[in-house]
Amino acid sequence: MTGLESLYPFLYPSSGGAGSGERVLGEVAASTREKIAEIDRLRRRVADEQAEEIARCARAMAASFAAGGRLVAFGNGGSSTDAQAVAACFTVPASPGPALPAVALTADVAVLTALANDVSFEVVFARPIAAAGRPGDIAFALSTSGGSRNVLAGLAAARRTGMLTVGLAGGGGGAMAEPGTVDHLFVMPSSSVHRIQEAQTTVYQVLGELVRDELRRS
Template sequence: MSGLESLYPFLYPSPGDSPGEGAAARDAAAERVLAEVASSTRAKVAEIDRLRLQVAREQAEQIAACAGAMVAAFAAGGRLFTFGNGGSSTDAQAVAAWFMTPDRSGAGLPALALTADVAVLTALSNDVSFDVVFARQIAASGRAGDIAFGLSTSGGSSNVLAGLAAARRIGMVTVGLAGGDGGRMAEPGTVDHLFVMPSSSVHRIQEAQTTVYQVLGELVRETLRSS
């Protein structure tokens, strides 16, 4: 039995099936599967729509304030450092690319994803501790007036929190994206600008976080263009 057939045996003929009966049963099973997939897809789309609207309704002022702080930092020569783990590491690279890629004015903004340098990540993890992979990079390269942008679906990633703490000690603007209730990232004095996606689904959290950082990028660029 093939891998696909072992997952969906009801879509394939059984030894005792007559041609007509087997085909009818398989067609009915296929229709049920497709209906369930369609229903699940619609439910997920509705869920992320609700979450995005909730975030926009409840955090619009904070997003605008954060964009203003980032504009001031970039205008003064600041740079953006992004970081996260797992899927959030990919999102961190997307954030950096979003700000760094030239827009229609032909200018990009200085941004670096701390997850992009495998040599640094593995060296710090092997020689020191995985908990410091972002904090050590921030301490080495960050300066007052730069921006630290940390992503964590739980809000509790130790190395992300350590990176934000190192950034605050230096005098950087700190931005955090989290999910659920914000976790440890929501504790007072942890981050200057915090955006919490109130969901227990990692997928919905990451989808909503994508919207937040894209809106931030658009606000920052539009403000810099018009200033």
């Protein structure tokens, strides 16, 4: 078996003998069902264990927005695109509600690459927060490990500025779970990066909805 046949054996039943295509498709279907069940279990666990903290965080974020605060989101890799999704979740809501001021630091490629090239990758989030962050703004940090040094540096800069800090992490929370690191931390208890990011997506979308509910009630 070579080339495309080795990559996609289910497209070439003859290469693996009679029934090989059906067997592979069956294995893929079983794997898909297990992954769906796994993320469902993780989301239910996060909801069961962290729902009250999510509600408290939403109230704090709503108070920040009501007082003129802005949200700044940041993260690395897949979390960098999640940071942009967080910003979009608040500025362009899927449900009716006001547009809330939110930006993703990872969207400013010029600043990010200039700092990474000229200073250090560790300060790519801390420097913009120190420069433009204001007391009462929201720093929204995403990390699958909870230990990214530039994310931790960004949170430290936000605390010095007097910003509300919100963190999403995975596993055991990493360094983000250490006392005094973040005001509101939500840990996705999984070792799978995929499941962590899927659960984090649910958390920040729920936060977006709850924040708008709080603002409507105020």
